[in-house]
Each structure stands twice: as structure tokens, then as C-alpha cells.
Amino acid sequence: MAVSAAYGMLAALGIGLLLGVERERHKGKGPTRGAAGIRTFALVSLLGGVSLRVGGTVVLGVSAAFVALAALASYRRARDDDPGLTTEVALMVAFLLGALALRETALAGGLAVIVAIVLASRRPLHRLVKEALTEAELHDGLLFAAGAAVVLPLLPDRDLGPYGAVNPVFLWRIVVIVMAISALGYVALRLLGPRYGLALAGLASGFVSSTMTIVAMGRRASTSERLLSGAVAGAVLSLPASLIHNAVVMGAASGSALAATWIPLAVAALAGAVLGAVAAGRAAREKTDPVALGRAFDLRAAVGFALLLAGAVLASAALVDRAGTDALVLATVVVGAVDTSAAIASAASLVAAGQVPPDDIVVPVLAALSANTLARAVAGIAAGPRRFASGVTPALLVTITAAWGAYGLLALLP
Numbered sequence: 239m240a241v242s243a244a245y246g247m248l249a250a251l252g253i254g255l256l257l258g259v260e261r262e263r264h265k266g267k268g269p270t271r272g273a274a275g276i277r278t279f280a281l282v283s284l285l286g287g288v289s290l291r292v293g294g295t296v297v298l299g300v301s302a303a304f305v306a307l308a309a310l311a312s313y314r315r316a317r318d319d320d321p322g323l324t325t326e327v328a329l330m331v332a333f334l335l336g337a338l339a340l341r342e343t344a345l346a347g348g349l350a351v352i353v354a355i356v357l358a359s360r361r362p363l364h365r366l367v368k369e370a371l372t373e374a375e376l377h378d379g380l381l382f383a384a385g386a387a388v389v390l391p392l393l394p395d396r397d398l399g400p401y402g403a404v405n406p407v408f409l410w411r412i413v414v415i416v417m418a419i420s421a422l423g424y425v426a427l428r429l430l431g432p433r434y435g436l437a438l439a440g441l442a443s444g445f446v447s448s449t450m451t452i453v454a455m456g457r458r459a460s461t462s463e464r465l466l467s468g469a470v471a472g473a474v475l476s477l478p479a480s481l482i483h484n485a486v487v488m489g490a491a492s493g494s495a496l497a498a499t500w501i502p503l504a505v506a507a508l509a510g511a512v513l514g515a516v517a518a519g520r521a522a523r524e525k526t527d528p529v530a531l532g533r534a535f536d537l538r539a540a541v542g543f544a545l546l547l548a549g550a551v552l553a554s555a556a557l558v559d560r561a562g563t564d565a566l567v568l569a570t571v572v573v574g575a576v577d578t579s580a581a582i583a584s585a586a587s588l589v590a591a592g593q594v595p596p597d598d599i600v601v602p603v604l605a606a607l608s609a610n611t612l613a614r615a616v617a618g619i620a621a622g623p624r625r626f627a628s629g630v631t632p633a634l635l636v637t638i639t640a641a642w643g644a645y646g647l648l649a650l651l652p
Contacts, residue, residue, distance in 0.1 A: 247287050249343045250336035253350040254283025257332045260357045261325055279332050286336030298337055305333045328357060381537060386414045397591065404552065405587075409544045411490055412583065417537065436465065437518040440472020444479030448578075449614050451476035452630060456622025467521040470629035473618065475514035477637050481507040484582050488603075491586035498596040499603050501648060506607070506641035513633045578610035604641055611638045 258279030282305055289301040309326035331353055339346040395407040436455070443451040452473045459469035485503050489496040585602050588594040611634050618634075619627040 243291060243340065246340035246343055247284065247291070249339040249347055250283050250287035251280055253335045253339060253346060254280035254332050256350055256354050257283070257328055257357065260354050261328060279329065282329055283332040283336035283339075286333040286338075287340050290337040290340050302330075302333060305330060324357070328353065382414075382417050385410070385417065385537075390414060404548050408491060408587065409548055412487060413537075413541055413544045415486060415490060436468030437471040437475055437514075437521055440469075441475040441479050441514070443472075444476025445483045448476040448480035449610070449617055452614050452618045453621045456618055456620075456626050456630075459622045459626040466623070466625055466629075467517070469622070470626060471514065471517035471521040473626075473630045474510065474517045474633045477510035477633060478507040478514060480578070481510065481637075484578060487583045488586040491583050492590035492596070494596040495586035495589040495599055499600050502600070502604060502641040502644040505644035506637045509640040510633065510637040513636060517629070517633075578606050582606060600645060604645060607641060608638055611635070 255276060258276030261279060262275040285301055285305070286298070289298045293300075309329050312326055312329075335346045335350050335353075338349075390407065390410050393406040393410055396405065398404050398406065436458070440451050440455055443454065455469040455473040455476075459466045481503050485496060485500060485507075488499065582603050585594070585599040585606075589596050589599055615627075615631050615634050618630045622630075
């Protein structure tokens with residue numbers, strides 16, 4: 239007990255020194271210098287540990303009140319020169335982390351490192367918020383944070399609705415995943431610039447909807463002959479992105495379902511990635527117009543997808559309940575023609591609910607992909623010029639053939 243307490247005290251002292259070193263660099267000099275530096279932070283953090291060790295929560299509360307009053311006095315003295323509260327808040331954080339170090343040493347140390355990084359990143363963070371981020375990007379970031387950190391923990395994590403097939407946490411998790419994947423694609427496009435704009439835009443959009451990406455790229459190809467190669471590259475790159483998205487959605491619904499189907503999905507994604515890389519290389523050698531960034535994600539589209547998924551799950555559960563697992567293939571094909579992710583996730587959710595064995599969804603999943611491949615081929619023909627369709631359709635056929643081929647080879651293995 240004494241050894242662990244001593245270790246906690248040393249950790250509290252180290253936390254104070256770590257935060258104090260960073261604050262000392264911004265303390266300044268002369269009459270206007272800050273009141274808290276390396277020694278103050280070290281002592282305050284150690285005070286938190288000693289207070290908890292000596293008198294428990296009562297002494298800890300009294301010490302916290304003293305530190306808060308000292309921080310308030312420091313702020314009142316320096317507010318004319320520096321109206322910020324960073325040092326004063328950091329002082330309270332150091333005190334609390336010093337107390338936490340006695341009970342959760344590793345957690346307190348990790349949090350101290352994070353706090354030190356935040357404190358040291360003042361200029362980059364200010365530059366990011368004031369100069370680099372646009373109003374729309376800031377709005378999207380706050381919206382995503384609210385969805386992931388506020389809404390998701392508040393939802394009930396249990397099966398509701400008819401057949402017990404709808405889980406609110408699962409559906410909102412899908413919304414968060416769709417927003418996150420789309421935002422990652424947006425960030426990649428933002429950082430790498432428009433040189434490979436159409437290809438990157440297609441890759442990013444494919445994580446949300448390959449069908450809509452093919453339609454958008456077909457329309458773009460119709461506006462200019464010079465955009466044809468880039469549009470084809472974007473459309474083809476949406477295919478592996480869509481398959482990766484499907485795998486992530488399936489894994490979120492059921493890990494065992496993903497384990498049963500990941501090989502055909504991976505082979506198809508690899509084939510699409512190779513074809514997409516070839517198309518992107520061809521497009522990179524041609525000049526294309528700049529690509530508008532748009533928004534990081536579309537919340538309405540993400541919520542709409544989740545609602546579509548809920549309907550697909552209910553429909554699939556109803557068919558399976560009335561006609562048994564023989565109706566699962568029909569259910570996934572019908573839903574897959576509209577949205578393959580919804581069909582795949584609905585099938586995986588049945589596995590998660592214990593209504594269907596994992597191996598029984600491999601054929602329905604591939605059937606859904608086949609139906610969606612046909613729908614995307616028709617969309618490409620209708621949306622773009624003939625040369626666009628002739629560039630995208632073979633890639634669609636290769637990817638779905640690769641998936642079925644991998645499944646056939648696995649079935650032949652002993």
C-alpha cells in the first residue's frame with residue numbers, strides 16, 4: 239500500500255512538472271508575467287495527491303476551494319493583459335489529476351499528456367479554427383461531435399419494434415459511421431488538393447453511395463469531354479470504397495457475419511481498387527477542372543440511410559419470420575437493388591439477433607451485391623455518355639465476378 243501510494247505521489251509530481259513546463263514557457267517576464275509556472279503547477283498537483291491521501295474527499299474539497307480562489311485571484315490580477323482563463327483552468331486540472339494519480343495512475347498520466355499537448359498546441363489550434371476551417375466545416379465538426387458524443391450514449395441499447403429487429407443504438411451508430419467515413423474522404427480531398435479531384439471525390443463519395451457517385455460522375459462527364467477520364471476514375475474508385483463501407487457496416491452489426499463474408503468482399507474490393515488505380519493514373523495525366531469540396535457530410539442522407547436500413551431490417555425480419563431463411567435471399571436482393579449497404583446490414587442484424595446462422599447470409603449478401611451491380615450499370619448508362627458507361631460497366635462486372643469467384647473457390651475447399 240505504501241509503495242503504491244508513493245508511486246502515485248511521484249506520478250502527481252510528474253504531472254505537475256509536465257504541465258508546469260509548458261505553462262512556464264508562456265509565463266512571460268516582468269510585472270505582467272503569469273502567476274503560475276513550473277513550481278506552482280508541481281506543488282498544486284502534489285497538493286491534490288496529498289489532500290486525498292491525508293484526509294480523503296473532505297480535505298480534497300477544502301484544498302480544491304483554496305486552489306480555485308488562488309486561480310481566481312490570479313485571473314483578476316492578469317485579466318487586463320491576458321483575458322484568457324487557460325492557465326487558471328490548467329491549474330485546477332493539475333490539482334484534480336494529482337488527486338486522480340493516487341487511484342488511477344495510468345489514466346491520470348495519460349490525461350496529463352493530452353492536456354499538455356492541448357496547451358502546447360495553442361497557435362496551431364487557433365490557426366486551424368480561425369484561418370484553416372470554414373464556417374461550414376466548423377458546423378459539420380460540431381454536428382458530428384454532438385451525434386457521436388451526445389446523442390449516441392443517450393439512446394436505448396436494446397431491440398425494439400416488431401420482431402425486435404430495430405436497435406436505436408445500432409441505427410444511430412450507422413449514422414455516425416456514414417458521417418465519419420464521408421468526412422475522412424472530405425479531409426483527404428481538402429489536404430491533397432484538386433489534382434486528383436474527381437478520383438478522390440469518387441473514392442470519398444463511394445463510402446456513402448456508389449450508385450449516387452456513378453450518377454454524379456456520369457453527369458459530370460456529360461458536361462465536358464476533358465472530364466471523361468476523371469469521371470470514370472471516380473466512378474470506378476467508388477466500387478472498392480462502397481465494399482469497404484459495406485464491410486464496416488456489417489462489422490458494426492455483427493462480427494460473426496463479417497467473418498463469414500469478408501473474403502469475397504475483400505477480393506472484390508481488391509479487384510475494384512486495381513481497376514480504379516489504373517483509371518486514376520490515366521486521369522492524372524490529363525487536365526481536369528477544379529473540384530468543388532462541398533460539405534464534409536450530409537446528415538440528412540446519413541439519417542435517411544439509417545431509416546432505409548430500419549425499413550429493410552423490418553422487412554427482412556418479417557419475411558424470415560413468415561417464410562423462414564429461404565426468404566432471406568429474396569429480401570436482400572430486393573433491398574440490395576436500392577441500397578446494398580442497407581441489405582447487407584439488415585442481413586447482418588439478423589445474425590446478431592440469432593435468427594440466422596452467419597454462413598447462411600453469404601449467398602444473400604452476394605445476391606444483394608449482384609442486384610446493386612445491375613442497378614449501378616443501368617444508372618451509369620442513363621446518366622453519362624456512352625464512353626463513360628463503357629468504362630464503368632466492365633469494372634462493375636469484374637468486381638462482382640471476383641466476389642462470386644472467391645465464394646466458389648472457398649466452397650470447393652475441404
